Structure formats: C-alpha cells, structure tokens
Amino acid sequence: METAEIARRFLTFFENNGHTVVPSASLVAEDPTLLLVNAGMVPFKPYFLGQRTAPYTRAASAQKCVRTVDIDEVGKTSRHASFFQMLGNFSFGDYFKAEVIPFAWKLLTDPVEQGGFGLDPERLWVTVFFDDDEAESIWRDKVGLPSERIQRRGMEDNFWSMGVPGPCGPCSEIYYDRGPAYGVEGGPVADENRYLEVWNLVFMQFERGAGESKTDFEILGDLPKKNIDTGMGLERMAAILQGVDNIYETDTLGTILKRAAELSGTKYGENENVDVSLRVVADHVRTATMLVADGVKPGNEKRGYVLRRILRRSIRNMRLLAGAAEDRHYMHDLTATAIRVMSELYPELRTNAEAIHSVIDAEEKNFSDTLRSGTALFNRAAERTKVGGHTQFSGADAFQLHDTYGFPIDLTLEMAAEQGLSVDEGTFRSLMQEQKDTAKRDAKSKKLGNADIGVYARLLDGSGATDFLGYTDHESESRVLGLIVDGQPVTVARAGDRVELVLDRTPFYAESGGQLADKGTVASDGRGLVDVDDVQKPVPGLFVHRGTVRSGELAVDDHVHAAIDGDRRASVSRSHSATHLIHSALRNALGTGTGQAGSENQPGRLRFDFTANKAMTPTELAEVEEEVNTVLSGDIQVRDFQTSLDEALAMGALAMFGEKYGDRVRVVEMSDYSRELCGGTHVPATGQLGIVKLLGESSVGSGVRRVEAAVGIDAFRRLSKESMLVSQLSDQLKTPREELPQRIDTMVARLRAAEKEIEKLRAAQVLQAAGGLAANAREVGAARVVTHRVDDGVTGDDLRKLVLDVRGRLGEDGPVVVAVAGVPKDRPVVVVAVNKAGQERGLAAGELVGVAARVLGGGGGGKPDVAQGGGTDASAVDTALRAVEQRISESV
Template identity: 65%
Template sequence: MESAEIARRFLTFFEARGHTVMPSASLIAEDPTLLLVNAGMAPFKPYFLGQRTPPSPRMTSAQKCVRTPDIDEVGKTTRHATFFQMLGNFSIGDYFKEQAIPFAWELLTGDRAGGGFGFPEEKLWVTVFEDDDEARDIWHTKVGVPLERIQRRGLADNYWHMGVPGPGGPCSEIYYDRGPEHGREGGPVADEDRYLEVWNLVFMQKQLGTVRSKVDFDIVGDLPNRNIDTGMGLERMAAILQGVDNIYETDTLWRVLERAAALTATSYGRDHRDDVSLRVVADHVRSGTMMVADGIRPGNEGRGYVLRRILRRSVRNLRLLGGQDAGLMHELTSVAIAAMGEQYPDLVRTADSIHAVIDAEEASFLATLRTGTTIFDTAVAAAKEQGAARLAGDQAFKLHDTYGFPIDLTLEMAAEQGLRVDEEGFRQLMAEQRERAKQDARDKKTGNLDVSVLDELLSRSGGAVEFLGYHTTEADARLVGLLAGGAAVPAAGEGTEVEAVLDRTPFYAEGGGQLADQGVIDLGNGAQIQVTDVQSPLAGLIVHRGRVTRGEAQAGDAALARIDVRRRQAISRSHTATHMVHAGFRRALGESAAQAGSENSPGRFRFDFTASGAVPLSVLRDVEDEVNDVLINDLDVRAFHTSIDEARAMGALALFGEKYGDQVRVVEVGDYSRELCGGTHVGSSGQLGLVKVLGESSIGAGVRRVEALVGIDAFRFLARENVLVAQLAEQLKVRKEELPERVSGIVARLRDAERELEKVRSQQVLAVAGSLAENAADLGGIAFVGHRAPDGTDAGDLRRLATDVRGRLAARPAVVMVAGVPKDRPVVVIAVNDAARERGLKAGALVGIAARTLGGGGGGKDDLAQGGGADAAAIGDALAAVERAVGAV
C-alpha cells in the first residue's frame, strides 16, 4: 500500500465519521514558540486553547512536520528522520476516549477491501498512562484487547505535550508486533524495536505552564474543553504495510535513496558507511524540497539555518559517496517532487522555483568546500607545528560558522591528518550560538512579550481584532488591552512606550511585505498614543506599538484610531507596483521567477525573486517599459474574496510558500496581474504615476533583488539624473546622447595606461631576480634568498619574483622568500624547489612561521605558499625566522 493511499484511507475513514478534512498547514509555524511545525496537532493548538473557533468540532488531517533536534542521528539509525507526515483525527470538545479508542481499532483492524488497514488483532498491543483506568477499561471491555496486551507506562512514555506551554494530557499508544525475529517478547515495555508504535491517542485535557522537561512541567488548569489529538506516523505505517524493514525502504524515501545510489555508483546494503550517507541524502533531499516549497530560504539563522544545514549535509554526503559533480541535487530534487507530488500537487506546480533555490545552494556550498579546505589545511599545519594533537574547538567553530564547513567534515579530515577535534568546545560554542539565535527569533516575533500575555490580549479582543483598513482610514474602537515593558497595565502616563490592542482598527499590521501603518489613537479622556509600528504576533491579534504623547491612556477607554493617510497611500502605490513588476518579470523570465520576498515602503519597494543568475539590463528596461505602458491605461485595481480553488482556477498567483485558508483575497490589476494578497492597494493603476527600476542584485544563493521607485519619488529621481547627465555633457563638451561613447573611450584609455604601468612595475620587480639568485646565502648546502620588495608591489608580482628566482636556482636545493606590503598589510611568499623538498623543507610550513611572526596566518602547497599578517614592521623578523628554520635542517 503506497504512502498516498495510506493517507487517503485515513482521511476518508474519518471524513465518513463526520470529520472535516483539513489541508496540511505550512511548515512555517504560526505559533511564535515554534520554529517549524513539529507535530500534527501544532496548527490546531489555537482551537484546543479556545483562542479560535474551529471550522468543525471534528477534524482530520495529514500534516507535514519537521524535527531536527536529532539531526546528527539521521542515517546512523533507520528510525530517525527530519521530515515526516502525521495523520491525525481531532475532536474539539466533542467526543473523548470512549469514541476515539474504538475509531482507532476499527480503522487499524478493518478489512482492506472495506477501507481499513487489515492489521491482525493479535499483533496489536496497547499502552496507557499509569493511572488511566478509564482508557484501560475501554480497551479491554469495549474493544476486547486482552489485559495481558495492555501495559501501563509513566510520564516519560504516556503523557504528551509539545515541550512548550500549551495543551497536554495522558495518552494511549498502539504498537504492532513485528515478530520474534525483531527482538524479545514482553510487549512495548520490553522491546520497542520488535513492538513498533503506530498510533498515539492523546487525551488532551490540561493546560500546561512552564515545561522544564518531558517529565517536569506545571499544570495550570483544565483546558476549556476535553479534546482528542491523535498522531499516526505515515512513514512508519508505510514500512509495516509495505512489508519493509524501515522507513528508508518505503516508497517515497526509497525512490530518492535508490537514485542517489545510482548517481554515485554505490549500492545500498553493502557498506555501513555508504548506507548512512545514502539515508542522510534520501531524508534531507526530501526535507529540503518540502521546506523550500513552503517558502523557507537558506540562511544563517532560524528556519533558514535549518534548511541550509539540511541541504549542505545532503551535498556533503553525496561527496562522501563519490558524487563530486554539481547538479546531483537537481536530479534528486526532481525525484523527491515526483515521489511526493501525488500528495502535494503544489510541488509539481512550483518545481522550477524549488530547483532554483536548491541548485543555487548546492553551487554555493561546493564553492564553500573549496575555500574551507584551504583554511582547514592552514589550521592543521599550525597545530602540527605546535605539536598539538587536536584542533581547538574555536577553530572548528570558525570553520563551521564563518565558512559553512560541516563539523562532520572537519572531524573526518582531521582524523585523516592524525588529529582529533575538541568537539566539546565546538558543541559549547554551537549551543551558545543557537541559544542566541532562538532568543533573537523569540524577541523578534513577540516583541519580548510573554506568549501567555498575547493569548490573554487575544481573548480580550473577542478572539480576533477586526481589521477595517480596507475601507476606512479612521474608526471608533475600544482600548481592550495596554502593555508597558511587556506586562499588562491598567494605565500608562505621558512618555510611556506601550503596546495597545483595540477591538477593531484601521491600522495595517506589517505583513506580506507591506510596512505597518503609522498614526494616532485618540482616547476619550483626552489622552493620545502616537503609533509608530503595528505587528500581528499571533494570528488574529493586532498590536499597536508607540508612545503616549498626551494624558494617561487607560485600558477600557473609548478610542478613535486614525492612520497617516499620505503614508498609507504611498505604501499602497508601492504594493500595487510590486504586483505589476512581479507580473512583468514572470512574463519576461518565466514561472521560475517566483517571488521570494518584498518590502513595500512609501515611494519605494524591493522585490525578491528566484533566479539562477543575474537579470540582463535589457530585461530590466523591458519590464519597466511594459509596466509603465500598463499604468498609462489606468486599469482598475479590484480586490475580492473567493475560495482558494476558484482563485487558482482563474489564474490568481499564490505566492511561493505563503499560507492560505479556504477563503482568500484576490487583488487584480485589470487583466495584467492577479495575485492572492492581504495588503492594501490603489484604486487604479494610473495612480502610481511612474515606476522606475533602479537595478537588481544578488541577495543570496538563487535569489535576486530588484529595487524601484514609485510616483513622485520616481519623478524626483529622474529629475536628479537629468541634471547629472547635463553636467557631465557640459564637462566633456559632448551632446547627451554621445556621453556613453565618450565615457567608454576615456575608460578604455585609462585601462590601457594602467596595464602599461603594471607591465613596467612588474619588469622592475623581476629585474632583481638574477642578482638575488647570484647572491643567495648558503645554509648547510641549501641556497636561501630572503628579499623585501618595495612597498606597493602587488601579491602577484611577489609570487612571480619568488618562482623566477627559484627557477634560477634549480641546480641545488633552494628556498626563496619574498615579502612586501602591497597595500596596508604585509604579504609573504615562499617557493621551495624539488631538491629542497627532498631535504624535508615545505613551503606551507615555512610560510606559517613567517605569517605568525607577522601576526597573521597562511598556507598553500609544499612547493609554493603565501601568507600575511598585520605587522609590516616585523617583516625583517619574519625573514630571519624563516632563515633560521632553513638553516636548522
């Protein structure tokens, strides 16, 4: 039974029993306490907590999840994986244990022809929480499971929570007995390799406060309703139903693994080390594909860091398998898209965009590997010269953090050199960095507010703040909550920085690339709050941040909220222009030019999109011309709500990685542009006035950024450019249209002159080569040349001089050292001929001695190496140090 069929049967079974089928939420979690969705119930948490009204009291879903705490174990075992799918059925205050347990048994043991999974009853075991007599009795008396196949377990095994404040409760797990060939008898408490967990039924009834560990947490009260949350791991079910030994041999993962083996000319099952790498590649390629599809981009923090690590581990393990060529990730990504496409059709639709991101990250990391290897070699040489048996933790961390060098690669290469790595020091530095990143992410999302405070504000506002900003720029409201310093306060006096929550507001909260509105909130008692920022830290909650500028703001006051209309209009022009430029680029470059971010500011916007390389200037000009032609036609801009399916049917563009509900808002500019969008826009395209594209640039692997001006800002820019062109034309005594040719000619002549100067300078440097060779010192039969070149001699000339002198000394062992100060920092080059290398002299080791004397570092090959430092005054000491080292051989 294929994975897609397992998911279909699960959802169909519960749909027939009154459950609403919910689509998988994005891996990007709405919950500010989560980096990524890591459990099937995570998108349902607001319903369990009573913060939002569920679309139905009974729901079911197949949810995408990513967990990475055990990422280092992926591949080493056949149980660990980063991406997985969780099938679940959920009850919000509807049924509880007495129905959830029989539902699970019926689906698991039901005949396959009738839509069940066909498990033999005698193969199934059950665990319950240690004091949950109710669940035990239902399993035994209502379902008929023998008491000897029902086992009790404690908090560590049979109490569920998310690891953060939120819902929790006892659970009951169902296990499948794979037989004596997989382990010893005695049920799950004896052997969880033989008895494989297939389903976890959580009886969610408690609200948890502080969570210190799996077994150490505070229960602060009962949930508003008793709920059911179940989780069935799709990959684990597939392993059982497909009759394979582990999740890596199931249909979707196996297709990627098998192709990786073929591309690297390896075979699964022959060599443990190769098997580990193949499993890493299979899991990580699938995980990376799913994360990119949900709009996550490789980066150095948060979700982007998780994705970057996953993709780079894939590339690294492909190289361990012998796959040295670029493009392997492209082919494996195609396999992952095909394998998962039946369940997630959007993967196929956005394949070009997914490829653009992953291909660029692969190319970037391959370049990183080349750079990192050079830095690693230098660190190893220094360690050996000092007689150290290991690389320091801070060196390994610098390789990882600065150069993107994976720690497992550092460990392996160090072992090849006979060195160990201070892993403990490395892990400590990594832990400190992760904690900083997590705290930064938490602070950024919540504005340093406690999540429980945000929950309380959302509850006070009636479940969701009503946004009125599409139709009005001011509105009467009520100040339902006031915070100062992150804590709820009843009042705040003049000068106090506050966060204010209204029950309804015209203020647009920053989102979808659009900057937040600014303005004022006038309160009934004469007080006023100047609003400088608006955020939505939780779905449905709008927080106005600013300062009390007059009087005393009091929670509960009547309010009049007024936005800065001119600012809103300017931002709306930018937002509409972004839609139009997006449409223009897709027409020019194809669907692979998918939006990857934007910022709509007053009079200016930036638009990020996926692309494999730089966009030609001619394309930028064509897009700009096309957009401005559309502006002249003054097309109507219309916004309306419809279903997601209807929006896609009419060709509305759903932005890559965005999350959408069943009902969506569509914004269209005539027939030119049609996108799903929650932002504010102008009434017609003519209100934009003019769009001026300033240029484009790279902002990361596979992502380009276009910046542009709109309206009066665009006109002012063109006016300034016209004055500048007129001044240049006057200075060069040519007509404006002749400027490019005249400037090109001046630049060409300047470059010719620079080349001539460089040639003369190089000849002057090399002219001393003969004299240096003739006057070489004899150090125990080794010819040694130590020379300081004139300041300003570039590094290339230093290398040419060193190799030229070495060539003149080919008849005997020779070491040539040339030092200079090309700019403001000293550089040293050492060249060693074959005869000297036979005497044990190596350029890389010698240059290390010189570079350390100069206060820096360096490295290279045995015959030629280069280093540098910070102390130019120490060049004489460096020459002497190298001379002593050569003389000591």
C-alpha cells in the first residue's frame, strides 16, 4: 500500500466517523516557543491548553513534522529521520477511551477491501499505563485482545505530558510483531525492535504541575474535559504495510535513496559507510524540499540554519559518495525526485517546484564555493594541529570556519573525525554565544511584546475577531475590549503606561504582508489619549494596538475615537502598490519562476525580495524601472475583491510562496498587469504613485535577491539630490554631464596605475634589505636565525617575498629560520620560513607562527616551510619575534 494511500485511508476512516479533516499546518510553527512543528498535535496545542476554543469536537490530520534533535543520528541508523508525517485523530471533550480504542483496532484490522489496513490481529500487542485498569479492560473485554498481549508500563513509557504544566495523562501504545527474525519473544517490554510501535493513543485526563523531568511532577487534578490525542507515524506504518525492513526502503524515502545511489554510482546495502551517506541524502533532501515549500530560506539563524545545515550535509555526503574530485551538482535532480514522490499528498509541491529548485540550487552553488575555500582553511588548520603534536582541532578555527565560510559545526566535526581529530567544542560554543550576546535582540520579541500568547487567545475567545474598517475608513468609534500592561490584563491604563489595546473595531492596519502598521491616536471622550505607534496580530483575527498613554486614563469598556495618521497611510499605500508593479515587472524581465520572498512597505520607500540565482544587470534594472513607471503613468484603476482561493488561482492571481491562505481570499488587481492575493492597503489608481525610483539590487541570502525603491515625493527628492550631485561633479571636473562617466573612468585608471607603481617601489625597497638581513643572521642554538620588524605600511605579500628571499640567500647549510613582522593596515602580521634542513631538525613554520600569533592576540598557520599569522596587538610585535627565537632555542 503506497504511503499516500495509507494517509488517505486514515483520514477517510475518521471522516466517516464524524471527524473534521484538518489540512497539515505549515512546518513553520505559529507557537513562538517552537522553531518548527515537531509533533502532530502542535497545531491543536492552543485547544488542549484552553487558550482557544476548538471549532470542532473531533478532528483528524496528517501533519508534516521536523525534529532537529536527532539530526546527527540521521543516517547512522535506519529509523532516525528529520522529517516525518504524523497521522492523528483528536477529541476535544467529546469521546474518550471507550471510543478511541475500538476506532484504532477497527482501522488496523479491518480488511483492505473494507477500508482498513488489514493487519493480522494475532500480531498486535498493546501497552497500558501501570494503573490504567480502564484501558486494559476495554482492550480485553470490548476489543477481545488476549490478556497475555496487553503489557503494563510506567511513567517513562506510558504517560504523556507536554513537558510543562498543563494537560497530561496515560497512554496506550499499539505494537506490531514483525516476527522471530527481528528479535526475541516477549512483547514490547522484551524487544521494541521486533515489536514495532505503530500508534500511540494519549488519554488527556489530568492537569500536571511543574517538575524537573518527564516523571517528576505533581498531578493537580482532573481536567474539566477529557481529550484524546493520537499519533501514528506514517513512514513506520508504510514500512509495515509495504513489507520492508525500515523507512528508507519505503516508496518515498526509498525512491530518493535509489536515485542518490544511481547519481553517485553506488549501491545500497553493500557498505555501511555508503549506506549511512545514502540515508543522510535521502532524508535531508526530502526535509529540505518540505521546508523550502513552507517558505523557509537558508540562513545562519533559527529555521534558516536548520535548513542550511541539512542541505549542506546532504551536498557533502553526495560529494563523498561520488568521489572527492567530483564537482557535479546533484540537488536539482534529487529535489525533483522528492517533489515527485511527495506531491501525491502535497500537490502544492508541483505548483511551486520552480521556486523550490531556485532556492536549493542556489544553496548548492554557494556551498560548492564554500567547500573549496573552507576546506583549504580546514586542511591547513588540521595540518597545523597534527604537526604540533595535538589531537584536538582548535575551537577558534572551527568558529572561523562557521563565521567566515558558513561551515556548520557538525561538518567540521565530521571532517575532523575523518582525520582522527576531535574538536574543541567548548571554545566554539563560547565564541558562538559571545557573538549572539553582542548581536541585536531578536526583532520578533520586540513585535510580540512580553505578554503570554494565551492572554491574546483568551481575549479573542471572549470578544471575537476585531472588525477591520481600514480599507474604507481612517477613523472609527470603537469600544475598548481589553488592556494589557507589562504583559498582564488590566482594567485601567494611566498616563505614562506602555499599553496594548484591543478594540471591537478599528481603522488601524496591523503589520502583515510586508506592510508596516498604521500610527495614530485613540482618545476616550476627553478622559485619556493614547499615541499608537504599532499594531500587531499576535493571534489571527485579533488587532493589538501598542502605544503610550499620553494623558489621562483609559478603561475597559470605554468608548473611544480611533484615528490613523492619514498622510502616513497614503504614503505606505503608495509603496505597497509600487511593490505589486515591481513584482510583475521583475517576472516579465527574469521569467515567471521569479517569486516573492518577502517585502517591506514603509512611508515612501520599499524593499522587495525575490528568488533568483544571479544578480540583475544594470540594463535589466533600468528596464524594470522604465516598465513600472510606464504602467503607473497610465493611471490604472486598482481594484480589490473577495473570492475563493481556487477561483483566485484560476484567474492567475499570484500567491506568496510559502504563505498559507484560507478558503476566502482578497485579490488586488491592476487591470491585467498585476493580480495578487493581498490583505494590504493600496492607492485607488496607479497615477497616485507619481514616480518609482529603483535604488539598487543586492543579495540577501542563498538564492534570494533584493531591490529597494523610493516612491512618490521620496523618489522625487532622491532624483533631485542625485541631479544636484551630478551638477557639482560636472562643475568640479569641468566636464559636461554626459561625459562624466568616461572622465571618471580615466581618473580612476590613472589612480590605480599610480598605486601599483608605488606598491612596486615599496616592495623593491623592502627587498633591498634582504642582503643585509641575511648577512646579519644570528646563531640561535644550532640554527641561523633572522628576526626583523619592517616599517608599517607594507603588505602581507611584501613580508612573504622578503622572508623567502632571505631564506634563499642563507641556503641549506644547516637549519635556517627567518621571521619577519609588520603592521599593515594597523593589524600585526608575522611570516615565518624554515629551510629543509630546519624542517628535518623538527622546526616547522606553522608551529612558530602560532607561537608569535598567540602573543599578538590572534592565530595563523600554514605549511612546515612557510606560514603566516596575525593578531590585534600591534604593540607586541617585538615580543612575538623574541618568543619565536625562544622556541627555536628550545627546539634545536
């Protein structure tokens, strides 16, 4: 039975039994405490916690999940995976044990032709919590399972909670006996490899208190309503129903793994190292595809880092499989395979295939460049470590690989292990934390404030969604439904308080879809006045106005007058409409595969991020700008209307890649030129934009580019300023405007030629000292040694040439060491060279540079014959050279 059919059969069974089938939520969790959705019940968590009221009493879903804690184990075993799908049925105060247990038994054991999975009842075992007599009785007396196939287990195995105070309860797990070939008899308590868990039925009936571990907490009492939460691993069930040993041999992961083997010229099942790499590739390519499809982009933080890490692990493992010299790109082909096998359940993968490929292909190209440069640095550092007689790779070097070359620490760990080295992870983690501590506070925390999300959810449940009037009105008469100060609900807010207000109706636009929030005032009949500077929607449907009470006080139930800053709104709306025009122009210029990857619409200015693998040319930018301004000059009417999602997509409306939409959507169209799904505010006609001026284009991440633009009066001011600047240059250079580019090119060429000539003269001057330095070499131990500090202003290349020249003059008659230091660009640099005779006596340039670099407050390394390092303390140059001499005297 194919994986997609298993999911369909599960959902159909529960739909026929009164459940609402809920589509999988995005992998990007709404819960701010989670990085990614990691369990099937996560989308329903607010209902179980009582933060929100469920819109249904019974539900079933097939939920996409990603777990990151086991990423390092993926590939090493045939059971770990970073992406998985969880089938689940849920009851919110409706049915309980007496209903859910028979549901599970019927679906598992009913014949295939009757809609079941057709499992042999004689091969099913269950476990129950050690004192759950009720569950055992239902299994034995109602279902008919023999007592000898019902086993009792303790808190560690058969009791569930979220890990925090809240709902909890015992669970009953269902196991399938795979037979004697997989282990010993005796049920799940004897062997969980032979007896494979296929379904966990959680009975939420208690409320737990705080605790330190999974088993250390107090049961506070019964829940007002008993709930059901079940989870069946789709991949694991597929392995059983398809008669294969593990999830990597199923029709989804197995197909991707087979393609990876074909592309790399390897075979699965003959070599354990090869098998590990193939499993890593199969799992990670699928996970990356699903993450990108949900709008995640590779980056260096949070979800972006998870995606970058798994992509780079899969790319490197493909390189290892194909051979170290292989430099082909594989991800496009593998991603296409993942899209094909997963699109049966997620058809949006086919729709967004081009955009998914764009992101993943760009990351592979970037990482190919990274591997070339970063691997060279790694090899030098590893060589330096071994030459020095050490077995631990420097934490500082690991951090540099991460910070400068984008190497995930796990990649450095793998490469180090391949060379028999460990890594100083303590120092690496310390440097990472230091970097995080000096970075700006996460922007999201600023937007969400410090109130618990449950506060907002309770307001929404108690008062309903905010009525947004802002498409037509700039002012409204409203009522205060809630006030929050310092994260806590209050009845009154007074002058000076930083407050959050919830109104029953509002003209204020809440920040979303790239459009910044409105600003304005909320006044209560002369009693109080609030300056609103931000509006957010911490839970869908609830507008939260944030501001400061300027005077008086506001109270819950006050009738207030809410008014936005109309000029600011108009300016932001012009930017938003310009964004739609730029989006269409970019697609016309670069192709329909160019998708929106984010935007921000400010008063008079905008930025628009889009998927692309290369920078735009100046000609392309100019063409886009001209097209936008030609269209807006036509004064096209801007129209918005509501329709169904299917109808909107059928008429060609663009949806933002990775965004989730409801059944009803708002479409904003500008004739046939632009048609998008959008909830933002816009101008009535494009002529009101005045003019749009593109300010530039740049890269903001792997496969993502950004254009910025000024709109309206801001664009005019920009053009006026540039015109004035051009006039000033024309006057100063005594050159007509149209000849300025050629004149400036000529001046720059002359300046560069002069700089090169000066550099040659300086290098020649430095090398003139070589003869004198060689003649004055001193005896240090058994070696002839030259240490010298050159004048500031020289380059690292100058130092290297001087060192090699002096070493060459001293020949091979005995050990020779030359160490020269300087301070180019205010940062000290030291270069050391050792001749062959010196190397044979145990002297190594890499080690000696390390001695000097540590004194300078830095690091460095290189080969045994020549090495370069540096630091930050320019005052320690002489001390560093003396340290080199001291080490030589101790060595020879």
